[in-house]
Amino acid sequence: MITGTTKLLGVIGHPVEHSLSPRMHNAAIAQMGIDYVYLPFPIAPHDLQAALDGFAAIGVVGFSVTIPHKQTIIPLLSEVSSLAQSVGAVNTVVRKDNQWIGTNTDVEGFISPLQSTYNRDWSQTTAVILGNGGAARAVVAGCVQLGCAEIHVIGRNLNKLVAFHESWDNSLRASHLHVHHWDKLPKYIPQANLLVNTTPIGMYPHIDEAPLTSEEMQHLPVGAIAYDLTYNPNPTKFLKLAKLVETVTINGLEMLVQQGAAALKIWLERETVPVDVMRESLIEALSAK
Numbered sequence: 001m002i003t004g005t006t007k008l009l010g011v012i013g014h015p016v017e018h019s020l021s022p023r024m025h026n027a028a029i030a031q032m033g034i035d036y037v038y039l040p041f042p043i044a045p046h047d048l049q050a051a052l053d054g055f056a057a058i059g060v061v062g063f064s065v066t067i068p069h070k071q072t073i074i075p076l077l078s079e080v081s082s083l084a085q086s087v088g089a090v091n092t093v094v095r096k097d098n099q100w101i102g103t104n105t106d107v108e109g110f111i112s113p114l115q116s117t118y119n120r121d122w123s124q125t126t127a128v129i130l131g132n133g134g135a136a137r138a139v140v141a142g143c144v145q146l147g148c149a150e151i152h153v154i155g156r157n158l159n160k161l162v163a164f165h166e167s168w169d170n171s172l173r174a175s176h177l178h179v180h181h182w183d184k185l186p187k188y189i190p191q192a193n194l195l196v197n198t199t200p201i202g203m204y205p206h207i208d209e210a211p212l213t214s215e216e217m218q219h220l221p222v223g224a225i226a227y228d229l230t231y232n233p234n235p236t237k238f239l240k241l242a243k244l245v246e247t248v249t250i251n252g253l254e255m256l257v258q259q260g261a262a263a264l265k266i267w268l269e270r271e272t273v274p275v276d277v278m279r280e281s282l283i284e285a286l287s288a289k
């Protein structure tokens with residue numbers, strides 16, 4: 001029940017109507033029985049500073065950040081975690097000591113299902129990442145955290161690939177981060193112990209599309225992991241093809257759940273939040289779509 005003491009959380013984006021975050025966070029809030037509410041805030045790009053000022057005035061505790069604000073909010077914050085700086089994007093902001101502090105929980109969201117599924121040494125792993133947009137940045141940072149031996153990012157636009165490569169620090173670029181045009185993909189499929197789709201190919205309503213053909217998928221190494229950031233549909237065609245070649249699959253739903261859980265822990269300053277309830281609320285919301 002919302003009362004005069006209810007504390008505010010939310011998500012800013014433009015548009016934000018499609019966001020599943022209110023469902024997920026309010027389900028967790030209800031389960032914990034705490035006096036909070038999580039709201040969608042549609043904020044146009046030119047209103048971002050005004051929104052931050054307004055949020056400060058009304059005592060917003062913290063908020064999620066989605067497209068198009070993940071990069072543009074950075075100079076407006078008092079402090080940005082080193083992880084968010086290296087990713088170049090903020091997805092979570094918290095109010096502390098009258099200041100806005102930004103961080104990035106997408107990286108934790110991405111690696112969490114990998115770490116919980118596989119208790120293994122990643123230092124022999126070659127990661128191949130399809131796409132070089134915003135989500136690919138969190139995936140690269142996640143692969144660095146895991147300690148992957150090599151990270152190959154595959155994209156369709158050479159200029160954007162070069163800019164992507166140049167945006168990372170020198171030591172990473174010199175050692176194990178490489179970018180390639182999509183034409184070179186056949187060379188990297190047989191090396192891909194971890195193959196991550198960060199493109200929207202296969203996302204609803206284009207559910208019959210996949211970034212690789214079934215023939216290409218057959219060249220994946222034994223024991224490869226196929227990870228699709230897309231969570232609607234679940235599974236995507238990419239993951240269905242991966243299963244046919246006996247590849248282990250991970251869908252984007254768990255990343256969405258875990259980045260949200262990590263953010264909620266930050267806002268509430270709690271060690272645990274009801275992750276199962278958050279996951280169930282998303283599954284329910286997606287099945288109703």
Ligand code: NAP
Nearest residue numbers: 131132133134135136156157198199200229230252255256
């Ligand atoms: P983005 O910044 O727009 O990046 C998309 C990337 O995919 C770009 O590199 C784009 O290439 C490439 N791409 C798009 N269509 C392509 C095609 N037909 N062929 C080859 N490459 C193509 O988007 P994003 O924020 O990174 O999000 C990407 C996907 O990840 C979305 O489906 C999103 O829902 C999902 N996602 C999931 C989670 C999660 O928690 N599970 C979190 C974040 C994102 P160009 O730059 O050349 O256009």
